[in-house]
Amino acid sequence: MSTPSIAMHNNAKHSDWIARTLSAVWHPCTQMKQHELFPPVCITRGQGPWLYDDQGEAYMDCISSWWTNLFGHANERINQAIIAQLNKIEHVMLAGLTHPGVVELSEQLSALTGGHLGHTFYASDGASAVEIALKMSHHFWRIQSKAQKKEFICLANGYHGETLGALSVTDVPLFKEAYAPLIQGVHIAPSPDFRLAPEGVDAREWALGAAAHLENILENHHESIAALILEPLVQCAGRMGMYDPVYLRRARELCDRFEVHLICDEIAVGCGRTGHFFASEHAQIWPDFLTLSKGISAGYLPLSLSMTTERIYQAFYGDSMSEGFLHSHSYTGNPLACAAALAGLQIFKDDHVLATNTIKAQSLKDAFSWVEGDGRLMHLRQQGMILAFDLDAKTQALHPQFSSAFFKNALSHQLLLRPIGPTVYVMPPYILEEEQIHWMGSEIQKVLHQTLSARS
Numbered sequence: 537m538s539t540p541s542i543a544m545h546n547n548a549k550h551s552d553w554i555a556r557t558l559s560a561v562w563h564p565c566t567q568m569k570q571h572e573l574f575p576p577v578c579i580t581r582g583q584g585p586w587l588y589d590d591q592g593e594a595y596m597d598c599i600s601s602w603w604t605n606l607f608g609h610a611n612e613r614i615n616q617a618i619i620a621q622l623n624k625i626e627h628v629m630l631a632g633l634t635h636p637g638v639v640e641l642s643e644q645l646s647a648l649t650g651g652h653l654g655h656t657f658y659a660s661d662g663a664s665a666v667e668i669a670l671k672m673s674h675h676f677w678r679i680q681s682k683a684q685k686k687e688f689i690c691l692a693n694g695y696h697g698e699t700l701g702a703l704s705v706t707d708v709p710l711f712k713e714a715y716a717p718l719i720q721g722v723h724i725a726p727s728p729d730f731r732l733a734p735e736g737v738d739a740r741e742w743a744l745g746a747a748a749h750l751e752n753i754l755e756n757h758h759e760s761i762a763a764l765i766l767e768p769l770v771q772c773a774g775r776m777g778m779y780d781p782v783y784l785r786r787a788r789e790l791c792d793r794f795e796v797h798l799i800c801d802e803i804a805v806g807c808g809r810t811g812h813f814f815a816s817e818h819a820q821i822w823p824d825f826l827t828l829s830k831g832i833s834a835g836y837l838p839l840s841l842s843m844t845t846e847r848i849y850q851a852f853y854g855d856s857m858s859e860g861f862l863h864s865h866s867y868t869g870n871p872l873a874c875a876a877a878l879a880g881l882q883i884f885k886d887d888h889v890l891a892t893n894t895i896k897a898q899s900l901k902d903a904f905s906w907v908e909g910d911g912r913l914m915h916l917r918q919q920g921m922i923l924a925f926d927l928d929a930k931t932q933a934l935h936p937q938f939s940s941a942f943f944k945n946a947l948s949h950q951l952l953l954r955p956i957g958p959t960v961y962v963m964p965p966y967i968l969e970e971e972q973i974h975w976m977g978s979e980i981q982k983v984l985h986q987t988l989s990a991r992s
């Protein structure tokens with residue numbers, strides 16, 4: 537396979553942009569001082585799966601630009617849809633006004649759930665959609681004269697974003713610790729992540745065991761609990777922890793039994809990532825709230841949403857203003873973002889994306905079959921277009937700086953990858969060709985050898 541550029545990444549190269557970004561931009565999820573050793577890469581354009589930096593070097597976007605991109609960068613069909621919308625109107629406020637794009641998108645999303653989640657409330661970033669689901673859930677119970685239902689259950693190692701409400705239901709100590717005094721306490725149920733299972737216990741059994749703990753929490757606290765929030769099937773920020781769909785089925789049953797809402801956060805796993813359009817479909821369940829962001833605008837523009845049921849919508853419908861859901865963001869349901877989303881949904885139909893992804897997922901599996909034969913690696917796992925593996929404990933101990941070293945080495949192999957601690961994963965855009973998938977797999981093997989043969 538020929539790659540777009542053969543120039544090697546040069547750590548020492550500092551363009552003007554780098555100096556200026558370091559002086560003026562406070563980058564997210566970053567200890568800025570680390571950029572003294574390894575400066576950020578300045579991306580100036582993209583095409584398909586490739587990102588190009590200001591030196592003309594190319595990197596395959598193996599992680600879909602923070603799990604957002606579905607159909608490649610500068611996709612002609614999505615570009616044209618946005619341009620067409622731009623020539624009509626760039627933004628419409630959604631209180632008191634509406635626009636065709638947001639209506640069509642809401643109708644199409646409702647149809648994708650068979651009408652179960654027929655009402656969609658919009659925001660911009662993922663965390664805001666989570667805030668909406670949490671607030672709506674408690675507000676619903678308050679309207680039902682159950683205002684004491686104001687607590688939430690989340691899963692150990694779960695991630696739902698970093699605004700205060702979303703952070704309260706996130707269980708990643710690194711992100712949460714500094715803000716602990718600012719956030720509400722939650723019930724944390726054990727994770728069904730299959731990596732945690734002892735030898736001899738299968739994924740289904742392990743998930744049912746975790747669900748038994750959930751049942752226990754619900755039995756004891758359901759009267760004060762509004763909702764359970766979880767990431768269906770893959771805890772992405774939790775180092776791609778994967779689990780059996782039986783957990784979702786049990787969670788749905790338990791939530792029904794104990795009168796607690798189920799919030800499925802599909803911000804990372806929705807839009808076809810796991811094989812079905814919605815990850816919840818693997819368990820044949822629908823939640824009371826389903827959040828989407830990232831892939832819903834095909835990775836183009838900030839768009840997030842929380843879908844819900846007729847029952848919940850009707851509870852807020854009435855004469856009293858205070859029973860309405862009085863929440864808003866200025867760019868809620870932005871028309872350009874909706875145009876990108878509609879173009880993305882059209883591509884799903886025109887290109888039979890879910891069916892082709894089944895074939896691509898098999899290629900992905902084949903391209904990483906070498907992982908099984910490498911004694912330093914463990915937990916090779918896959919759910920649709922997400923594949924991950926971990927370093928074993930001994931190798932982790934020998935390489936405490938593994939993820940940053942791997943990231944740098946990957947760039948010199950024309951790959952954009954961001955291991956999470958000792959977990960290497962790929963979550964590529966759906967447009968990768970078979971040959972590109974295999975190239976990615978074999979280059980990652982080289983990067984791994986390079987990284988593990990050096991002391992970090």
Ligand SMILES: Cc1ncc(COP(=O)(O)O)c(C=O)c1O
Nearest residue numbers: 661662663695696697801803804
């Ligand atoms: C499952 C999940 N929920 C919520 C979020 C937060 O989305 P955002 O970063 O757009 O606020 C993320 C982001 O990675 C996520 O993976």
